[in-house]
Amino acid sequence: MLKIVREIPRLIAPDDRRRIAWLLPLMIGASSSDVIMVLGASAFLKAIAHPERYFATFGIGYLSPSGAGITMALGMLVMVLLSNAVSVFATHRLSQFGFRQQTFLSEGVLGSILRRPYPWFLHQNTAVLKQHALVETGRVVQAQVVLSLQIAARALGALTIVAYLLWEEPVVTTALGISLSTFYYLLFTSLRRTMRTYGERRAAADRQRSHIAHEALLGVKEIKLHALESSVLKRFHEPNVEMASALTIQSTMTRIGKPALEVVGVTGLVLIVVFFLATGRPLDGVLVLIGSYAVAAYRLLPTVQQGFAWLMRLQAEAAAARIVLSHIDAPLPTLTGAEPVTLEHEIALEGVRFTYPQTEQPVLEGIDVHIPRGTWVALVGSTGSGKTTLVDLIMGLLQPDEGCVRIDDRRLQDLADAAAWQTHIGYVPQSLFMSDTTVAGNIAFGQDVPDMDLVRAVARMACVADFVETELPQGYDTPIGERGMRLSGGQRQRLGIARSLYRKPELLVLDEATSALDNRTEAAVVDALRENFASTTVIMIAHRLSTTRYCDQILVLERGKIIARGSYDDLLETSAYFRTLVEASNEAPAVREAPAEPDASDTVSPVLLEELGDL
Template sequence: MDLYSLIQMLRGLLLKRPFLERTSLRRSQTLRLLRALIAYLPSQQHRVLGLLLLISIVVGIGDLVFVGLVAKLVGSFSGSDLANNVPFIRVFGGDALNRGLWIVAILLALIWISTALKFASKLIEVRVSADIWAVFGNRVYSNLILQGYDYYKDTSSITLLTRLNRVLSKVSDNIVIPMLSIVSNILSSGILALGVVVAFGWIAIAVFGLLTISYVLASHFISPRLRFLTSQQYIYKSKVNQILIESTRSIRDIHLHGAENYFINRFGAIGTQGKRYDRLLKLLPDIPRFVIEPAGVTVLFGLGLLPPLLSGGGTDSVRDALPALIGVVFASLRLAAPMQSVSKSVNKLRGSLPDLEDALSLLELAPVRYAFQSELPVTPAGIMPRHTIKLSNVSYSYNESSGMALSDVDVTVPVGARVALVGSTGGGKTTAAHIMLGLLTPVEGELLLDGVSLQRNELQAWQKCCAFVPQNIKLLDASVRGNVAFGVDDDDINEDRLWECLEMAQLAEFVSELPYGAFTKIGEDGMLLSGGQRQRLSLARAFYKQAQVLVLDEATSALDNKTESEVMEALELIGRRCTTIVIAHRLSTIRYCDRIYEFNHGKVVAYGNYEQLQNRSSSFRELVELQDL
């Protein structure tokens, strides 16, 4: 039996319930989403799930035999014959004591076998849960990493972190495992219930019917509330994560502003409200059991004992009814836990619909980075231009409400040249650089390499030619060598090139004096380094890549004049082998650039070399005069 058939069977079972018209749309949506989720499981997991269902069928048959044997045992000692009700127990002959001993021996064997099967079922569930965590977690993380840069500029990192954690923690425990529990418990319980109904008739029908209807009614009442609580819990967990990340990132400012109580109170208020939803989420699924179990016992004894007593048959009537009554009691006890598990799983599954939708939205993300690869891959050597890199009539907007960040911009960078982008903050310099790097796609215009437009399938090869050193540096919580050789396995790091790059970035002496040299950890985002050291480490990373196009976005702003001069000398050593694009406000950084473009309000207002730009632009001339003071 394949998983699609199982889902269809589960659907058929769940649709046999009241309130069909009010809930059919929601159920069909849930089942559609479950089918989509299962499609992401590898075929090996499908086989494991099939084994789990086979075990459930065997457990159901074993429970049925167990109940029949218990009823026969009671009948043997009470003098009531159950042979006509339960055909398979006719194999036991002899007197009551003989039959009783045989039955007890088989009952004990069944208990051990059933326990072993249930333990095996639990092991499979645990294995499936762990495998699903790995399969879905790896796929979602891979999908996120392979999104374009545009995706991240529009999405909060805190939101992404919360959503990823949600998939890892919720999909397995709150969706897949409950679904397996529903199917396996319905299979085992259905076999037992059907056999008991055939054997014991209307008493079993009345009791099981009451239990089923009660659980269905409870599920109909609880499920929408669980969905609401789940969505609210997600909102509050996102807020908790946001405060945690923001406060740890801003710990210096928190201490300087004396804002500890402000953040503590915010965290406490959100945590208190979130815990209310958490408590209700844990309580609601258990409510049906506290009402249904005593009601079931009451109905069972009322229907089983009152008719014989009221009929005037006396103790003989009660004795004849006793085996069937005990059989139904034992069957009810065997069914109570699976039915409660089904009820909780259905409520948990339907309450986790927001988690399911979010998980699928992440699983279905198209990996943009691989979407445009051609059959013949483009190499960095093949894409690197020999003459010019050009932005031609480029316009760009981050979103509709923010206006144009760039408007009809033309920038030409000769290969091997050093070109500067200057201008006031917000003028569009960094946006232009990001488009040159292929991180952003212009809404109009194009990026030309030797006059040929860069195509999507050439993007990765082009980016391998480029390196970017930003003002706001992002470092790994790793060693110096792990940060310099970014994305390279430890065994593959070239030590000679590593130290050469540290030397070029004027960082070799500092690193050599660290306790473990280049193996020394630098803390989260380089907390153990000064601002200048972090900036030089970022430069060393760019040098290690041996990029042919280097973009420096205020990359020397945290350096003192002497260190900046030494870094610029290192760039001179690279010479014309590397095309350098510099975004800077300090004139010392751009004075010797071959060409300077001045940006203002998203447009290029002037360009030329240092002397030419002073003559052509009054705003640049004012900047020179201010820095000369």
Template sequence: MSNNKISNWLIFKRLGQFVKPYKCIFIIGIICLSFVGTLMPSIITMVKPVMDIIFASSEVIVIPFLKYEIPRDAAVNFLALAIISLALLKGVFDFFSKYLMAYIGQHVTMDIRNRLFGHLVYQSLEYYSNNPTGQILSRITNDVKYLENSIVKIPARFVRDGLMLIILLGMIIFFNPKWALMTILGFLLIILPLVLFSKMLRNLGRKGQQRMADIYDFLSEKISGVRLVKSFSMEKEEQKEMEKANKRFISLVLKSEKIDAFQGAFIEFLAISGVALAIVTIGGAVIRDSVTPGDFFLLLGYIVALYTPAKNFAGLNQELQKSLAAAERIFEILDEKSPLVERSNLKILKDFNQSLEFRDVSYRYGDGDLVLKNININVPHGSIAAVVGPSGAGKSTLINLVPRFFDPVSGFIAIDGKDIREYTVRSLRKKIAMVMQDVILFNMSVKDNICYGLGEFSDDEVRKYAEAAYADMFIKQLPDGYDTIVGEKGVKLSGGQKQRISIARALIKDPEILILDEATSHLDTESEKLVQDALDLLMKNRTTLVIAHRLSTVRNADKIIVLEDGKVREEGRHEELLAIPGLYRRMFEMQSI
């Protein structure tokens, strides 16, 4: 994946596109937050009249402007009721702001996950070869969760606490500009560590998320390969590796927490020092009768109230940097362009009547050397072509080009003389079925696996194709028959059983082009015979490409293509290739020993 840095402004701009569908709810949430930020200073402001009334010498209070006299205790009760009313109103706005912002956060993160998955499923196979599964999973889960802070918590704190800070500072300035200047200077000292440590926290956040991705990758790999771990008695060693990965992650987290703890302690020290200074300064003014006790409590209340939003801003900085790092990693995936590009005005592939051709096809992975070099092959419609050769010759790469899992770097593949890139990928792949060496089954029922991607079929139809694949007999013996859940990757089934389900899936698709990649390897003799019988039925009247290591399985192929070092070395029928002293004959003789 790319490591290009994205500017903060661009990150927020792109996140705004995800929030845009919920802009009305977002605006209402911001308005509610604004009221929360405004009402808190209003409640504090009520302290002055209450204190002035309590410390007043007169038993009767005159209401300003109205010149209406009321008893002192009644005035205190009235102001207390006003404070309760404001607090209730603040609570209502606080409830709606939290719920609405949470609603937006959950829906936006859902949209981002959906966008990520939708983007990933259209990437080429090469992308997954270069990016481990655990790394991808970490970005979809862990990073998206961090990103929720950017969308919900950070704007909420910024609006609520920012507005509260502005109002409180404004009120202090209105009340006493001299004291306001001292307060602002103290606030600037509070902001200083936020600025100094923001870049460091961003880098630590990014590295920490990468370490977590490494843990996801480690877990994905070791859990999927747990049989190998057990077979070599490597449980303790892998546990130690897991502990090392966790320690590397924790060390970065603790560095970040150390900075955050220092920020919090520094800000708290400044805030308490500010309160102490306010007590000395304003308290002295009260002693000199320059201000009233109400003024003392009011200003002290303002300064104390400044502490909470200021401290929140310290924590906000750490969350912001982590969220920005997560956003960078997410947008790296979304910015990854698939090399598989569909042209405009594409046609639907309807008929296949003549041949499948490889015309001067070459391919390389990334910036590496060519693994296929100027391949020219013609496979007539309805014929069987076998591709053989030593390991690493390019056999699997060759057949993966047919369904356009990736495209050639030069040359092209043609169906009936037309470049397959002139057709939509969907219509092309509808004509192709693949039975691979490593069968992919999902954690769902046998029936759903057979019908995967092919629409709805009746139970009788599914059973008919399962019988043709010699699978019905063992399926009926499963605990729930066709409704049996096969487990992740079909773990509850044997290799031969999985292959026969795969063949049933290919039969029900009724393809015109069939690709078999080592479909009978690693099977016992009985399973191989059943699978081979099913394959013979499947290949009948279909254009078939077969990859095989055991040459005895391709004797009856109409054409055998021998690959070596990415080039076609020999081509012909079994008897023809045996008659010449070449690679095919040497391979056949070695397997006959």
């Protein structure tokens, strides 16, 4: 319990910690208004019970009894209005502070996730990570920051009210305090473990719900084609019911303190009346004291109940707090401070061996490759031969277990070097990511204001300009939908190629980047790349082996090793395995289709090339 409380300051943004210095006094002022209201109510009741004694004391003895009573009542009303106005203002400021912390935490968790090394993501579920950044942070802030500040502020007011009651009636107040404290302690200890258990069950069920919903939305096409809606809903139902059950138990336990306190409080007041009557105390004094206790209880009850709810919420959200803090505390690599990395001569892999975490068999072993600047290299091989892993090593996403990756004479020894190198890489993956924004926004992905001249230039090189400018209603400002679902596979691939060219890369990696293009379009794209990016090094992963005819060198991989290398024609003569791949792809080995002349709208004019060079 104390460990959870000690973690609270770490959940508050450093810049906002000093804001507590003025937020707490404001909230204490709101709580103090409760004290003033209790004192005022007690004075009002005493004055009504004994007007001849108290009206003169309050300076209104010159008024008639009815006038003095009305004056006291109006004063009491004004006090209530001011008390609640201060309380509303303090609540507004606290809510503002709480949501600022939620913003800080969600950005901190997402930032921690994004800065993790790439291999870490290979063992994560994106739906769960999204839930950590967006959902769990909100639950933690409400339970451990907002409620904690509310309790801290109300505690002073509550203690002041208790001190006043002790001054008025020490024996009765002490007896009530001990009874209520004992009752709440026993209630809390009996429910604490259950709350923590159901908090963990809630978190687990919520993760499963997010996972299923995320998969369902990603695979909606297949789900509809195979009429799997009912099956998905059935899978979703179980964790959904589990979460509802856990939340029901949590909610009930959090609120159980209020009715229990009311029972104990009313019982206590009845016992007080019986005690005073049995000891012969005057009835009017008993009524005044009971009234004071009633008003005090009215103001104390929310504080006591809120304190109990806070303790319960801390237990319930302990699992969420652990998740959030695990991201905040994660050791993150330094991605800045490295010297710039540029490609002048060659990319080299020397004696590279790599094994994925949690596996024993190396994915790559004994890799020695030298790729001169400006050459085109194709990686071919069966599925699982290590092609993508080899590319990830070259791009600095993975670090070799043995050997090294060099850019000229610069070894990519850590993630800071890799980050400096990655700014010079253009990448078109097999499963292309498309943002739910405009065509221009996707080509200039990551930039708030796209350079439209450059956007148009690279769109023409990727042979997608004619489609965008003539067929889309808003041209480059046309939204393409989530994951580019309003576009065909070939259109998405060409936009991906345009995006990779937008940053003028020194290394261009094409992972099955032309698989959805017809031969004419593919030839036009390749010709545009060779003409306009002659000094750019291109690495292609290809299953359609006709694409590899454009390459200066082909590396044939099998079971993590390079078993052959050479040009397309050389490998047809020297590598039986390569011939097998060509035959399996049903391609005529000796015939190369001449690239068809692209449409005029998709060619790159000399003027445009000159503009691109100046950008």
